[in-house]
Amino acid sequence: MVGNIAEAEDLTQEAFLQLHRKIATFRGDSAFSTWLHRLAINVVLMQLRKKGLSLISLDEAMEPAPEERPGRSFGAPDLTLSGAIDRLALQKAIDDLPAGYRLIFVLHDIEGYEHNEIAAMLECSIGNSKSQLHKARLKLREALRMHTQEGGRR
Amino acid sequence: MTEHANGLSCAAFQAQLPELIGSGENVAGHPHLKDCELCRALLADLETIAEAARQLFPIVEPPDELWEQIESKIKLEEGSGNLG
Secondary structure, three states: OOOOHHHHHHHHHHHHHHHHHHHHHOOOOOOHHHHHHHHHHHHHHHHHHHOOOOOOOHHHHOOOOHHHOOOOOOOOOOOOOOOOOOHHHHHHHHHHOOHHHHHHHHHHHHOOOOHHHHHHHHOOOHHHHHHHHHHHHHHHHHHHHHHHHHHHHO | OOEOOOOOEHHHHHHHHHHHHHOOOOHHHOHHHHOOHHHHHHHHHHHHHHHHHHOOOOOOOOOHHHHHHHHHHHHHHHHHOOOO
16 A cells, blocks of 8 residues: 555554554444454555645545546547556556555455445445446556557657 | 447446446446447456556565564553553
8 A cells, every 4th residue: 555565564553553542442333354444544544644645534535636537438549458567567557546546446456355345444335436446447547558658659 | 429239338338337347247248348349448458457456466464573563562652651
């Protein structure tokens, strides 16, 4: 999620400290694992905010600004990724995703959570999770196509 | 906007795509894709991206020292009464 092991370890520590501080507020309304995951995600989002990334809360992260929304793919140029994706380009494209998209993409496509689990963690609808993931993949596709086109012009 | 023989435009198909993919249905067998190269390419790209991403980041287990650090910080906080 943060793309850096040392920072991930710091955030892991912070998440467990928060857990220790807030455990008494857990009321059992959701599974403990869901509650813990949400707490950890909020720690990550706070850190991203501190680093100046444009997000305030999970709710805002779930709703990227209009200019960040990927377009649909009508009349797209005749260029497909054809199975060969540059790993570095993909990693950079993921890093560059708006935080809300990145969050869903990492949880689903990298960590392997199902939409119902993500919806519970982020307190959003399953449809919202599916939609955000789709938009994230479209945005990655745009970025990777751009990368491929730039490579072809060199 | 392309209207295909199956009566579904690319716009309509792509609007359904998040739900189709997310529900785990066999999207590749969707009638719209039989005669729509554009949407076939889109679906192939999205599947390629998802597959590539799965192989991108190895799962990294936190080192033992991290748990020790967390334990000592918790003890420190308990000692100072700083739990809020």
